[in-house]
Amino acid sequence: MIEIKHRKDLARLRRLALGSQGLLQTQPYGRGLAGAVNAINHIGYVQIDTISVIERAHHHVLHCRVPQFEPSMTNQMLLDKKIFEYWTHAASFIPINDFRFSLPYKHAIKNGQTHWYKNPDKKLMNELLARIRSDGPLRSRDIKNISSKRAGWWDWKPAKRALEQLYMEGELMISSREGFQKTYDLTERVLPNHINTQMPNIEELATHIITQQLRSHGLISLKGLTYQRRNTELRNTVKSLINEGLEQRSLEQIKLNNSDIFILEAGAFERSLPRQNNRLLIISPFDNSVIQRERLKTLFHFDYQLECYLPATKRQYGYFCLPLLFRDEFVGRMDCKTHRKNSHLEIKSLYLEKNDLEEDKVISAFIDAITLFADFQKCQSISLNSAYPKRLTQYLQKKLKALG
Structure with a gap:
């Protein structure tokens, strides 16, 4: 060992x-x-x-x-x-x-070994399946339209649950999606033959x-x-x-x-490993690298919790704080929001937590990273409400204003 x-x-x-x-x-x-x-x-x-x-x-x-x-x-x-x-x-x-490695869970749901919904409506599931088989793919929004036009046939919530149950059992797959509007089709029509x-x-x-x-x-x-x-x-x-x-x-x-x-x-x-560089990455709270919070704390000494699920009074860092990765260390977090109507990225709070790093390099890397991040959000301007340590707030505000 x-x-x-x-x-x-x-x-x-x-x-x-x-x-x-x-x-x-x-x-x-x-x-x-x-x-x-x-x-x-x-x-x-x-x-x-x-x-x-x-x-x-x-x-x-x-x-x-x-x-x-x-x-x-x-x-x-x-x-x-x-x-x-x-x-x-x-x-x-x-x-x-x-x-194929999704099949055991689908099989367990279909056979009642585990539950997605308890007591699924089999009759309604069969009706939905028959409709998709005969009429083609079904969008989740289509159920609502059908329900309103043909009162007494399908009710929106039970039909939506039945559709999701069919998907979880493996009878249906999602063939495409527009945002969060999913299109469902028969598995045999979606899955390539070679799989x-x-x-x-x-x-x-x-x-x-x-x-x-x-x-x-x-x-x-x-x-x-x-x-x-x-x-x-x-x-x-x-x-x-x-x-x-x-x-x-x-x-x-x-x-x-x-x-x-x-x-x-x-x-x-x-093993030979990639060389370090001075790039900073703004990481999603759901990123594969941070989703196991205990592992993150053990390996990187970074104690992270997504606080959007907490009452506002119990939040320490903000609603949707994003971990900041510099070189091989998580050096802080940022709470921000995209204002899409006016293409503006608001940084509500920025926390730089590592005292033993070269601050000027971290800040320079952050400016580069936030520029790319704002572009990804389709934002043309960036503002900062507050930074910690507080002495950085005014300096960073000027830097960000110059970007816009």
Whole structure:
């Protein structure tokens, strides 16, 4: 077992994690649409979220990794059948080649081993399925239109629940989406013919999870491997395969000085890693690199909570604070909002929390990052209400005003 005792070793471990996420390189997956496909294939999923204070999280995640990415490209990837939508630990875009690994959860819902909705309306589900089979794809908004025109046939809320149940059971897939208006169609009409649809056994599923996590995170914990998965048999199989890998020395363990243990491929710690640069990244709260908050705190010493789910009186940093990554450290957070009507990005508060970094380099990198970020938000001006340390507020306000 490798023991991490020195700061330089911890820095190397962090670089392994960030490099595996594609956050150290400027274009690790390429550019534009092709780069976005490569990015999802590598990191395994991109979480979909509805919060719209700034550009949606699923677009933000790809923006951080893929130069020239545009939000319209997510729907294009659906239309091109490069990705599909389903549930990981949350609603997500997933590589189409990983389709078969969604089948166990669909099977469990369909057979009542787990529930999406309790007591689903089978009659209504069959009516919806028959309608889609005969009339073609159905948009979620179409149900409402049909309901209002044909009173007494479908009621909006039960019909919407039935449609979602069919999707979660795997009878339907989302063939395209405009914002959050989804179009549903029969799975056999959406899924490309070459895609493997064989149900994986528990060992195949566990192997897939381990392989994907090692590829996309570089180092993993047993708890993190089955994040938000409550299947006891799956957890036991994952643990067994990890122990087998350790015994065969294809895997090794690494221990941090706080006694937390991570697992990585043998030799990964000595592997050549991308060089550091002075780039700062503004990260989504739903980014794959930060979604496991305990891992983030253990590995990066960054205590982060998304506070939009808290009452306003209990928020310390703001409604939708975004982590700030500089080199291999999370150095602060920013609460901001896009005012789309007047193309303005309002930074409500900016917190720079690391005292041992070169402040001028961090600020310079932040100015570069916020310029790109505002462009991504389609904003032409930026303002700052307050910064911490407070002495930076006026200086940054002048810098940002000059950008507009």
